[in-house]
Amino acid sequence: MQLIKRVAAVAALSVLAGVAMADPQCTKAPQDKWMDQAVAKQKIEDMGYKIKTFKVTKTHCYEIYGHDAAGKKVEIYFNPENLDKVKEED
Numbered sequence: 001m002q003l004i005k006r007v008a009a010v011a012a013l014s015v016l017a018g019v020a021m022a023d024p025q026c027t028k029a030p031q032d033k034w035m036d037q038a039v040a041k042q043k044i045e046d047m048g049y050k051i052k053t054f055k056v057t058k059t060h061c062y063e064i065y066g067h068d069a070a071g072k073k074v075e076i077y078f079n080p081e082n083l084d085k086v087k088e089e090d
Contacts, residue, residue: 024087026061026079034080037062043083049074061086 018043027034035043041054048069055075061077066075075089 006065023057023061023063024077025059026057026077026086027081028060029081031080035062035083040078040083042082044078047083049076056080 004052031043037054041051044051044054044062044064049064049066051064052068053065055063060080062080062083063075063077065075066073073090076085077087078084079086
């Protein structure tokens with residue numbers, strides 16, 4: 001019985017950790033309202049970022065992995081409608 005409680009506790013913590021680590025929700029707007037990806041990439045680079053990876057998340061964000069103007073690694077989630085930063089991680 002003790003083992004079952006431990007397994008259940010670990011499972012619950014795993015679920016909570018997954019929720020805490022989830023990508024942010026950037027917009028609820030339909031994709032036809034989003035900025036074109038090529039335009040978004042250029043504007044992000046114009047902000048001083050060097051994009052290594054650009055992707056669209058399941059939570060409706062444009063996400064980049066790359067470097068800022070100082071060469072520091074960044075992971076940034078942008079609202080695809082207007083490129084507002086929603087979340088930035090080191």
